[in-house]
Amino acid sequence: MTQWSVEQATEQLQRALARLHVPFDPTEFRWEGLVARAYKEHAGDAPGMGWRGVLRFDLGRPPIIPAQFALRYFEIEPEGYSSLEKHTHIHLVVAVRGRGKALVGTSVFDLQPMDVVYVPPDVPHRWLNPYAEPFGFLCVVDAERDRPRPVSPEEWESLRTHPETAPWVF
């Protein structure tokens, strides 16, 4: 999984959006001229903050576009997962590639393309791909937002013992 620096990805995105139309290649499931950047530069060592096999593509965000939101595409390889985290800003997600799972609070949802997931403020969540094909989703967030935090020891314990979430809490 080739990943580029934020600066390189930003420059590529700027060029792509300057052309107004960013064509998509369905064979590669990639956008012309857009490159993946590191999912997280440093996630921290707190329980649940580990992650594996996650690519991030920015599709639009300030200051490249004058907007109050950012649109990103995340892709999780088979056996991959994002960090188990929470934050005050919300996520609005649309699955677009393959299948995957969303842990949101004490629920775990199985996702198919075009399913929508809403992650409310301060609700612990994690995206997982226990399937054989890449799992990809669009995620819209406020451009100005707080940093992700680990779940609290009480939340960790509660998620680790809840039958629905337990298999995905590590």
Place this chain on the structure above:
Amino acid sequence: MTQWSVEQATEQLQRALARLHVPFDPTEFRWEGLVARAYKEHAGDAPGMGWRGVLRFDLGRPPIIPAQFALRYFEIEPEGYSSLEKHTHIHLVVAVRGRGKALVGTSVFDLQPMDVVYVPPDVPHRWLNPYAEPFGFLCVVDAERDRPRPVSPEEWESLRTHPETAPWVF
């Protein structure tokens, strides 16, 4: 094309997002519990402000979610088109169903699923479906945004005479 009032669509969206997961039915290309609302209540009679066969689904917006953006899904039936308009807020669009065309400034792009289109501030634009199947796209906007305006007489004349845009300016 059944369309619901803003109030009815809002209530349905609120219920759907309260369940956190909004499953999608690929056969109908619709989300469970979400209903279409009128694309525009009154578009005005200025040149280009006509439209035809456009459905709008809100997937998330304040005050239902605490965010500074709104995510919508628009679907244009064969031979349909949105109004030719401009505004200061930007659009970030991801095509997701069928094929369609985007007029943005003096360019016309042919869109396939997952193509991204950026509409910069105050650039005239229109979405069209000259194809046989429904054309659908996701569109992210700032929640607080200015109202669409007709293009100016000078822009109208320029778009009407530009070889690329002329067929789509009416």
